[in-house]
Amino acid sequence: MSNTENNTKEGIIYTGVPSKAELAAAPGVPSEERMCQGRVACIECVQGIPCNPCEGACKFGAITIGDEITNLPHIDEEKCTGCGMCVAACPGLAITIVNKAFNQKEATVDFPFEYIPLPEVGDEVDAVSRMGEVLCKGRILSVKKPKSYAGTAVVSMAIPQEFADEVRNMKRLPR
Amino acid sequence: MKELTADVAIVGAGSAGLCAAYQAATAGADVLVIDENKRPGGQLFKQIHKFFGSKEHQAGTRGYVIGEQLLQKVEESGARVMLDSLVYGLLPDKSMGVISNGVNYSVKAKKIIIAAGAKENYMAFPGSTLPGVMGAGAAQTMVNVNRVLPGQKILMVGSGNVGLIVSYQLMQAGAEVVGIVEGAPRIGGYGVHAGKIRRAGVPIYVGHTIKRVFGKEEVEGVEIAALDEKWNMIPGTEKAFEVDTVCLAVGLNPMTELVWMVGCEFDFIPQFGGHVPLHDANMETTVKGVYVAGDVTGVEEASSAMEEGNMAGVAAVEALGYLTREEAQKKKDEIRSRLDTLRSGVFGEGRRKNKEKQIADMETYKEQYKEAADHE
Ligand SMILES: Cc1cc2nc3c(=O)[nH]c(=O)nc-3n(C[C@H](O)[C@H](O)[C@H](O)COP(=O)(O)OP(=O)(O)OC[C@H]3O[C@@H](n4cnc5c(N)ncnc54)[C@H](O)[C@@H]3O)c2cc1C
Numbered sequence: 001m002s003n004t005e006n007n008t009k010e011g012i013i014y015t016g017v018p019s020k021a022e023l024a025a026a027p028g029v030p031s032e033e034r035m036c037q038g039r040v041a042c043i044e045c046v047q048g049i050p051c052n053p054c055e056g057a058c059k060f061g062a063i064t065i066g067d068e069i070t071n072l073p074h075i076d077e078e079k080c081t082g083c084g085m086c087v088a089a090c091p092g093l094a095i096t097i098v099n100k101a102f103n104q105k106e107a108t109v110d111f112p113f114e115y116i117p118l119p120e121v122g123d124e125v126d127a128v129s130r131m132g133e134v135l136c137k138g139r140i141l142s143v144k145k146p147k148s149y150a151g152t153a154v155v156s157m158a159i160p161q162e163f164a165d166e167v168r169n170m171k172r173l174p175r
Numbered sequence: 176m177k178e179l180t181a182d183v184a185i186v187g188a189g190s191a192g193l194c195a196a197y198q199a200a201t202a203g204a205d206v207l208v209i210d211e212n213k214r215p216g217g218q219l220f221k222q223i224h225k226f227f228g229s230k231e232h233q234a235g236t237r238g239y240v241i242g243e244q245l246l247q248k249v250e251e252s253g254a255r256v257m258l259d260s261l262v263y264g265l266l267p268d269k270s271m272g273v274i275s276n277g278v279n280y281s282v283k284a285k286k287i288i289i290a291a292g293a294k295e296n297y298m299a300f301p302g303s304t305l306p307g308v309m310g311a312g313a314a315q316t317m318v319n320v321n322r323v324l325p326g327q328k329i330l331m332v333g334s335g336n337v338g339l340i341v342s343y344q345l346m347q348a349g350a351e352v353v354g355i356v357e358g359a360p361r362i363g364g365y366g367v368h369a370g371k372i373r374r375a376g377v378p379i380y381v382g383h384t385i386k387r388v389f390g391k392e393e394v395e396g397v398e399i400a401a402l403d404e405k406w407n408m409i410p411g412t413e414k415a416f417e418v419d420t421v422c423l424a425v426g427l428n429p430m431t432e433l434v435w436m437v438g439c440e441f442d443f444i445p446q447f448g449g450h451v452p453l454h455d456a457n458m459e460t461t462v463k464g465v466y467v468a469g470d471v472t473g474v475e476e477a478s479s480a481m482e483e484g485n486m487a488g489v490a491a492v493e494a495l496g497y498l499t500r501e502e503a504q505k506k507k508d509e510i511r512s513r514l515d516t517l518r519s520g521v522f523g524e525g526r527r528k529n530k531e532k533q534i535a536d537m538e539t540y541k542e543q544y545k546e547a548a549d550h551e
Binding site for chain 2: 012013014015016017018044045046047051052053056057067069070087090091092093094114115116128129130131132133150151152154168169170171172174175
């Protein structure tokens with residue numbers, strides 16, 4: 001086997017992007033039904049790294065890691081209100097808030113963003129996948145950067161519903 | 176030569192050295208920390224990203240903020256910090272040669288803690304001496320400390336956490352990263368760091384290496400190639416990129432010069448960066464009264480460097496009588512349990528095993544030494 005054959009291998013350790021199977025097995029990823037009921041945290045954390053700020057950031061006790069700090073975060077989809085406090089707290093920028101029922105046609109994705117310039121409310125931007133491919137246009141609904149987010153902005157963006165499982169961020173804006 | 180004295184002298188004001196200073200000075204010892212930089216903090220002040228870990232390790236806090244907090248604690252503790260000062264020698268009688276502002280000092284301390292950190296590995300290839308080829312750590316210092324962008328279009332070599340984080344920070348500073356090249360068949364660092372890079376549209380070429388860098392006076396482009404299972408380049412797989420900068424993030428190795436000089440015994444642990452000093456659970460080396468902490472004992476990360484610094488600081492002042500055995504034991508137990516947490520999980524397990532080996536080898540060394548002494 002050549003080393004390059006791994007280029008076609010799936011999974012976070014080969015591509016830097018969690019595979020469908022890894023996402024399906026992640027205890028932080030909520031069910032399809034829950035995402036269709038409204039805002040919910042989607043924690044795409046699939047490697048057991050010693051890290052737990054998300055657990056402490058949730059005021060509703062919806063995220064559990066437990067005593068073993070390398071456990072994957074588990075989301076309690078009933079308790080999660082989609083408030084978004086965990087989004088900025090995750091040092092890995094691995095959490096988004098997904099709402100597949102924003103309106104008849106659109107879903108929303110709230111994602112962490114640490115580049116300047118920041119987008120502005122109402123801007124039309126390029127919405128990108130986990131691989132950075134531009135999939136569709138996104139409409140900026142809000143940009144929040146309170147002190148408690150410690151420098152990370154959280155951007156809320158509306159996108160066509162069919163892209164809600166794929167879009168996770170936006171393309172950097174030119175300086 | 177001017178002479179300076181202290182109960183505890185510490186080489187390096189990084190995460191490890193500052194924690195050691197804080198522990199020793201709050202216990203009442205007279206502490207002197209020496210660092211070659213104009214500003215204390217070591218690597219911490221370059222880390223503008225949020226750290227991983229638990230609450231106790233300030234996870235979610237950016238590295239430089241952790242550094243500022245630590246610095247304030249050290250200032251309040253009464254430890255003296257001597258900056259812009261290079262420790263150029265450590266003799267077997269444990270006296271230290273220091274040069275500061277052109278003045279030569281001899282530092283005599285009862286206990287010495289070496290927390291000198293690590294340095295970047297280099298890699299040779301055609302064109303590797305052209306201006307524009309640099310260490311990723313150097314590029315990080317340029318953007319985050321000196322606010323200078325090293326280039327506009329950058330190729331990163333190495334996908335460990337350093338390569339991934341520095342790539343991200345170069346993009347935050349406004350550069351374009353054309354790709355990350357990794358020789359191994361898989362990404363070395365945390366998947367979440369890689370995820371940030373991928374969402375920004377940057378490809379990660381696993382199983383690839385750099386073939387050559389070209390350019391007349393400076394870097395103008397780079398060629399990469401795929402590797403076979405024996406790490407030989409596969410002809411015909413070359414890809415070329417127009418870049419002005421190539422960053423190397425191909426590992427770190429401990430800054431052990433002073434540790435060798437004072438006569439400590441070493442272990443060889445490749446995953447820790449090569450030769451690392453033998454030390455016991457108190458961080459004391461085979462030379463009595465000389466302690467080590469942080470990346471110099473084996474390259475890990477800032478959180479474990481801080482805990483090793485805490486351990487060395489507590490052990491050194493316990494030996495000097497500033498803490499009772501019970502007081503010291505309580506602190507050491509807490510530090511030990513935090514260290515165990517840090518060295519767990521898929522990424523930490525290997526480090527825990529290596530650390531256990533290093534300490535076990537130290538015990539073996541002590542046994543042998545004792546036998547030899549008994550025979551005399
Ligand atoms: C790009 C990058 C990203 C990182 N990200 C993280 C992270 O997210 N989380 C994490 O936990 N860790 C991270 N780390 C690792 C972390 O920064 C180091 O492990 C940690 O700083 C080691 O601390 P230290 O005190 O051993 O060494 P250092 O911080 O390197 O401090 C050593 C100090 O000693 C000085 N010194 C050395 N020799 C002498 C001498 N002879 N005389 C005078 N002074 C001397 C040096 O100049 C330096 O200031 C990262 C490292 C890098 C490079």
